[in-house]
Amino acid sequence: MGEITFFIDGLKIEANEGDTILRAALEQGIYIPHLCYHPDLKPFGGCRLCTIEIEGRGLTISCKTPVEEGVRVITENPQINKARRIAAELIIANHYSECLQCARNTDCRLQDIATYIGIEEGRLQRLKRTVRDLPIDDSNPFFYRDPNKCVLCGICVRTCEEINGVGAIDFAFRGFATKISTLKDKPITESTCESCGECVDRCPTAALARKGSERPAREVKTICPYCGAGCGIYLGVRGDRVLSARGDRQNPVNNGQLCVKGRFGYDFVNHPDRLTTPLIKRNGTFVEASWDEALDLVVAKFKEAREEYGPEALGGLSSARVTNEDNYLFQKLLRSLGTNSIDHCARL
């Protein structure tokens, strides 16, 4: 992978061989409008918004054009602007415009484009066709599919194919009626979808959006508590509630990807059935107790058994679910009390 030097609007840019012009530009902090491009996926070239000009060669799309030594790229001129404005307006004209009521308000790639282009109300009205009012698929308990907000970028289709490898959805129907569909246009829960939410995570608009769209007040970097893969996550928190989770793109295990449990399986944290106080069984039923009462009883019973039968009377099952520090102290405690009878479910 050699270094390549080229120019964007006269600025000298360095990029790796094999990079596309769009990727190189974005990495340098130069915004070129785009909708169907996603850094995790192969370039698609569907939205035509990333149009640029290469001096001496004419207009082309930057998401599919590899960088070349010495080429001069122009991102703005009347010809490019005209092509880009038409492409953008055709997408925006028929898009739902009640942004304040939308789950992705202020976090929407289409809003980015509208802001970049500068919308002219009158032109948009002329482009508007009859309103399309397609049914929303809310069959999945974790996310909605609203085809009315879809811009047909195909990111969800490619994510399903390239990231998860499931291929539950694809483009269906023709022309004006084109939409993203499952096999036979059934609800998503009747498809091969595994509810991983990778497509929801990458959707540029709210065509795919989480149910319960409250945004967290802060995020905490941690590790998923389910299987042994150890995916990095950011928990979205508000007050003392865990609201959401998203993948940590810096984590080398998952590169930001998650499964259904790792992305959506956190209701248990805030669940009302959580144990909140020590319990002591009296006459066959549990009664609430203070920490002092509960711990004193444990210590008394452990000592009693140890005195009567020796330290071998004690045994403990540790947990594959708790931290190393918790596990270390568990075996330290039991061994300090004189027994080596410590095990856990790794033996199952």
Next chain:
Amino acid sequence: MTNTVGEIAGAGAILLTGSNPTENHPVIGYRIRQAVRRGAKLIVAEPRRIPLVNIADVHLQFKPGTDVALFNALAHVIIKEGLEDKEYIESRTQGFEYLKEIVEKYTPEYVSGITGVPAEDIIKAARLFAGAESGSIIYCMGVTQHTSGTENVAALTNLSLLTGNLGVPHAGMNPLRGQNNVQGACDMGCLPNVLTGYQPVYGDRETDTYWRRLKLEKGEAVAPPPEEIDTSVILADTIEFETPVYKGMSVSEEIRKKFSKVWGVELSDAPGRTIAEMFHYNPTRRNRVMYIMGENPVLSDPHADHVRKCLEEMDFVVVQDIFLTETAKYADVVLPAASFAEKDGTFINTERRVQRIRRAVIPRGDSKPDWEILQLLAQRFNLNWNYSSPEEVWDEVRRLTPHYFGGMSYERLEKGGLQWPCPTEDHPATPIMHKGRFARGIGQFATVEYRPWAADTVDEDYPFILTTGRKLYQYHTRTMTGKTGGLNYFLNEELMEISPRDAQALELTAGDVVKVSSRRGSIETKIQITDRVPPSVVCMSFHFGESAVNVLTDPAVCNMSVVSGLKVSAVRIEKA
């Protein structure tokens, strides 16, 4: 895992066995699918038709419990066709001649009769695996939860050694660990016979000679026993992966001394009980009191009725958990613990990566992080514990386990996870193990024979083989996932998988309730008719208390690892 999760995507060939990653380790499932899209050959050796079979080059659908025969047959073909990595075998292994002798009789035809796999598929799989640039073996409890679990792993490892796939990128032996910190629980010494980093507490004759030999191989002098043992030698920062051994001394004795000094207590060298022994059939061999932290053995352990009985018969049971689990109901005292989101600490994943977890919210009500509860108890036993944070606990682990964790300070872990061994602060950590040289010195081929499994045999009364697995939308005993509405929407009851042929023979239709009985008990469950299981085999998950499969399973264990043979139980099926 000897290698990293990330490397899977670049593997030349993948031999997947006893594992269903797209449901149980989905992100690793993505990597396998990615590898196949990039041209990797995928061999699935699995009694069930798991989802990845759809993209596999070959599916070796063998009869549950015949793993060793199948793996030996693959070795047979590799050797017979001269596909083995001769240079690797010559320079890095021993025992090849014995292996050759043992697998001689495991011809594809002979093994086809044992496993039910067509001989040509065995040959094809062996050629694909041995012919690839790099071959990664990925396996899981489907290999280990057998009365021959250790032999299964040994026979599998032979394939990796034969093809020169240990210690190289995109290859290796890669067991997928089922839980977020099962690796950590083992590494932290929550096993009867070892302390942190597998330092033996007792019964270390084998380990002793092994560590001593490593020392000798390196050409280092094995010191005569000093008058007094200088424990600072063992605690020294310069410690290497192998702990120094003094001639004529037991390693465990040194290790107990080292820990005693830091902990301020005498350590027992009396052997401890494993899970199976804690629930021993003979009541006099069990412990009298039981401390259970974050486990639910009533649902997760074999022969559940017996586990319940044991818990009832205990003098005293303490359960520490985040919910009132099925097991907690048998407790005398229940201690409320904080969940992963409410505490700081570290987990170790399946690829040995130590990663930081961080408190996101405050503990619910009066609940406390487990380490705080343990410290409160220790102080009541007059033990001198004064940790103010998990970091202080971790630093003690590092000090006592330098050969694994010496170089992993919280400060360093803040920047990203590190894979053990990582003995010093400037050590780069170890993404790939056994590079250039095995941790034990030279690679040893194991010679294992197939034994027709004897623990729980199919007969006229119990004609079906019951195997167990997990499902995408639930997790273990549902302590967590059962509290998530959306996941329950997808799956809220057990659906036992039964083949169309068997369903027809028993006159069953989808959704029927059946009574499943083994030699230990019986339960009722709904069924799902599917070709995921072959005829004569049925499969259940252990997620649901209402259809608790472990009422049926066999607690007979593998003699070497004391792991229960959960994957094979003989059962009878009747319409309920």
